[in-house]
Amino acid sequence: MTSTSLLNTSRISRPGLVFFHTSPAHIATFNRLRDELAPGLAVGHIVREDLLCAVRKAGTVSIAVELKLEEALNEAVRAGATRIVCTCSTLGGVAERADVPGAHVMRIDRPMGEQAAWIGGRIAVCAALPETIGPTLSLVEDEIAKTGRFTTVQARVFDGVWEDFREGxxxxxxxxxxARLRDVAMTADVVVLAQASMAPAAEICGDVGVPVLSSPVTGFKAAIADMTPVVLSA
Known part of the structure; x- marks a missing residue:
């Protein structure tokens, strides 16, 4: 998907809360969270798979990708967005730094990074894409610096699993x-799942003896913390 179009999944013509994704698979996830945590809240979605593809091809976030992301965010504002949540950890930091007058832009994984920093100890950051590790490590280290706590951070990339996600x-x-989380947990005090798409794995692996943190729920709660849900008539 190379064009920016706002998918409105509510009955409000101009949803104020918009989620920016790089995979359409996340739409159902965040609609479900909306229904569970804030029924009636107007929510929209933008999907730009092309931006993550460009990052993977180049091996880094290029200036061209940064500009396209900023353009997409501003287009969302013109469509009525006042709060935009980037669910792609690879682009989350870029989204936060983008010049987007008229809207608050946040990354879905910042609350998770803050939680991991306060738990401290040995933090294991896990990703299915190597391009995601750097941005997530920077996020966690930024949050650690705010706490002043002593921690160690290790990075783990789970090779070979991303193709399963891409192919559905x-x-x-x-x-x-x-399966890999059980091994990681043996040498960690807290495990961070860098990508929102990884969240269901925490439920599958069960109790591994340490907290396994994911971003969708905590990020959604942070996004709506000071918003008043619009109650819609049936």
Missing amino acids: RLRDYHEGIA
């Missing part, structure tokens, strides 16, 4: 991650 084999994707 979500069960295989999550089971592959869950």
Whole structure:
């Protein structure tokens, strides 16, 4: 998907809360969270798969990608968005730094990073894409600096699982991650799942003896913390 279009999944013509994704798979996840945590809240979605593809091809976030992301965010504002949540951890930091007058832009994983920093100890940051590790490590280290706590951070990339996600084999994707989490947890005090798509793996692996943090729920709660849900008539 290379054009920016706002998918409105509410009955409000101009939703104020918009989620920016790099995969359409996340739309159902965040609609479900909306229904559970804030029924009636107007929510919209933008999907730009092309931006993550460009990052993967180049191996880094180029200036061209930064500009396209900023343009997409501002287009969302023109469509009525007042709060935009970037659910892509690879682009989250870029989204936060973008010049987007008229809207508050946040990354979905910042509350998770803050939580991991306060738990402290040995933090294991896990990702299915190598391009995501750097941005998530920077986020966690930024939050650690705010706490002044002593921690160690290790990075783990789970090779071979991303193709399952790309091909829509979500069960295989999550089971592959869950199998690796059990090993990671043996040398960690807290495990961070860098990508929102990894979240269901935490439920599959069960109790591994340490907290396994994911971003969708905590990020959604932070996004709506000071918003008043609009109650819609049936």
